[in-house]
Amino acid sequence: MSQNFTEVTSVSLLCDSVATLKFRYCKIIHMNNIGKNMFDIGYMDMLAEGDSFLHRLNPGAKLITTMAFIITVVSFDKYSVSALTPFFVYPLVLIAVGGLPAGYLLKKILFVSPFAVFIGIFNPLIDREVIFHLGSIGISGGWISFMSVIMRFALTVSSALILVALTGFNTVCESLLKFGVPKPFIVQLMFFNRYMLIFTDEAGRVVRARSLRSFSKGAAGLGIFASLAGHLLLRTIDRAERIYRAMCCRGFDGRIHIIRKTKTGYREIVFVFGWIILFVLMRYYNLSLKLGGLVTGMSR
Amino acid sequence: MSHHIIEAKELQYSYPDGTVGLAGVSFRISHGESVALVGENGAGKSTLLLHTNGCLFPSSGSLRIGDCLLSKKNLNTVRRTVGMVFQNPDDQLFMPTVFDDVAFGLLNLGIPENEIETKVMRSLETVGAGHLRKRPPYKLSQGEKRAVSIAVVLAMSPDILVMDEPTSSLDPKSRRRLIELLKTFKHTKIIATHDLDLALDICERTIVIHQGRITADGRTIEIFKDKELLDRSSLEMPLSMKNCRE
Incomplete structure (x- = not known):
């Protein structure tokens, strides 16, 4: 993450003086691109089709x-x-x-x-x-x-x-389940797959918001980094709470059922x-x- | 048809940090009614909605859903009766594919597997999303996500539909499509919204909430004509009504 901050800040500095670098700035500060590079499960799933x-x-x-x-x-x-x-x-x-x-x-x-x-x-x-x-x-x-x-x-x-x-990632998870891998582990993997892109999008927005107001200041200090990470953690907990509520509303009792005929x-x-x-x-x-x-x- | 009724009596709720969410709310919504719940941000709309399916329990007062009083003991019945569509579809669609998401509630209800396919497809077709069955939810557009999040609720055949900001982040066409879809539902509906034009289109009755209390409850058209009331509740007259006046 700190590397991202450094990239963002250095590009912000360039943008202040060189308008033509605007495109590159936008390209780099979009952390969701980083998220896509790291966890491009969506594209992998498309290949699986x-x-x-x-x-x-x-x-x-x-x-x-x-x-x-x-x-x-x-x-x-x-x-x-x-x-x-x-x-x-x-x-x-x-x-x-x-x-x-x-x-x-x-x-x-x-x-x-x-x-x-x-x-x-x-x-x-x-x-x-x-x-x-x-x-x-x-x-x-x-x-x-x-x-x-x-x-x-x-x-x-x-x-x-x-x-x-x-x-496909989820089908691999389901197969693992059939081979006796513990269900909580599989559920965690599936939720990771479902929400990783949303999390990186959210992180990207936070980083962008900081970079847009940091002007020519250097990389984020430890205090700012801690604050951003803390906010992200709180948002994640809030989201987890909302998802859990949505699951409870549909009768979730700790088990996730999936129908697959192979x-x-x-x-x-x-x-x-x-x-x-x-x-x-x-x-x-x-x-x-x-x-x-x-x-x-x-x-x- | 008493199972389509929601009745709140002096409902009060405070969050753990002391913030008052509801400060004595009473109303009765009867079978087949469509009711809009409007008010400024933080007025208590979402808090009230979360009570209707037992995500929150009142600090005092009572809430009757159909034949039973909201309590931990009756939670399953209440959740079977009330289908809630969340504000953010990404919170509601958590399964690998659209089909799995719609089937999730049905499987939890113990519906036999050979009936699942039919029920899932019926729900998806109702919202015009049958072709999305194999798609992962994160690849859908906002409009599609919204349609599917309604389908996941419809699949469980609830008597009462509760929706939190159903038109938020929808483009005008998707919004119009959703309004037309909601008009076709015969369920008892409670819709919390800032989209007063939607309220005017769908709901014959409106409840205005302000600082955790009901400040008005009556016919939608009458309430939206009351400029002073709307001002007090940080609301504005719907655009369609402004045009009529001008």
Whole structure:
């Protein structure tokens, strides 16, 4: 949030002197754009309205396959890089068959990539033992494990994003419910999905109101930030109260009922078992190495 | 038809911070009446509406909804009788899709699942929103959200409809469509509004609230002609009536 304040204030300063920057100012101070970038679940839900073979599959089948994929990917040891490479076939096939926008998904992955970078960034400093040479350059174990972290991050995040883009956030939640995830947790997720955009809109209006009256003052101080955050919290509590009242008015008794009829056919079975067999194969046989060996052997 | 009646006797309510919401309100609304509740901001309109379906309980006085007195024991019956449309549809539409939202109340009432589809679609068709059934509520326009928030209430077949500022943040066309829709309902209606033209169109009776008290209760046309009363209540004569006078 403080970063947003800084952006807003710096752009406000420019606007005071350069009228042509008005467009950019408006573009930046709209915090709902930030909200859209961070939680663009609406667009993901729109993607989920597609009509490909993958869209029509039972959500449970897609959820099981994604879970199996994630578990397999994270089960590799920390120096695995070549063995992970074949796993990219899963997101690539799903993107191609499901007709998903690859560039958009890549942007989403890059947006959250700093988290993965921070997790692995110290590996090259801690683990300096050279474990192989690329020509004359020695590559340390730290760099290999860092690479492995990034690959695993890209694979797991992309598979989760693809699952939501092919199924829809709420349908994923409903499938989780069927697989025994506790209901309060699912209800929280669904409410998060429903109200996140409204919350970011509200936060955006508060930030805009501050920036319009801050003129050439610098970034918001701690006091102002605390006040804005406090106001947002109070508004959120008020809204939660109103939503709860609306629920009570319609007989809410602590349980949320949802009607969904889903079918499981041979297509789901083939999809789940086909992929799981492939994951197991890729887990126990390093296909990259075998393919490399085959190509090298042929060239000899 | 006593279940369509609302009767308040010396209703009083104070908020926890000491603000007086209602300071002795008495009225009786009988079957099929459409009543507008008007008054300045903070007059007590929303506080009164929140009493009608047991979101708030009076500090003193009594409120009779149909055959039963408002109490925690009768809460389910009261909420089954009174359907409330909230001011902000985003507060009222919280489920993943429009269909789920309309079905929410029905499932809580224990309606069998095989009847839900028919009832949901009937309600949505009544407000002209059948085509929105699969849409997530946050993707709807304000007018569509308002229509759906009325459908979620209609689905539960209430005897009394209570609406808080139904035309707020609607464009003129959506507002007109809503007015035409409300005219078709035979329910007992209580509509809290600042839109006096809407009140004039739909409600034959108006109750004016000022500082938690009823300052006037009578025929809408008569009340809106009383300039002094309107001034005292921070209201203005409806535009349609101004034109008539000019």
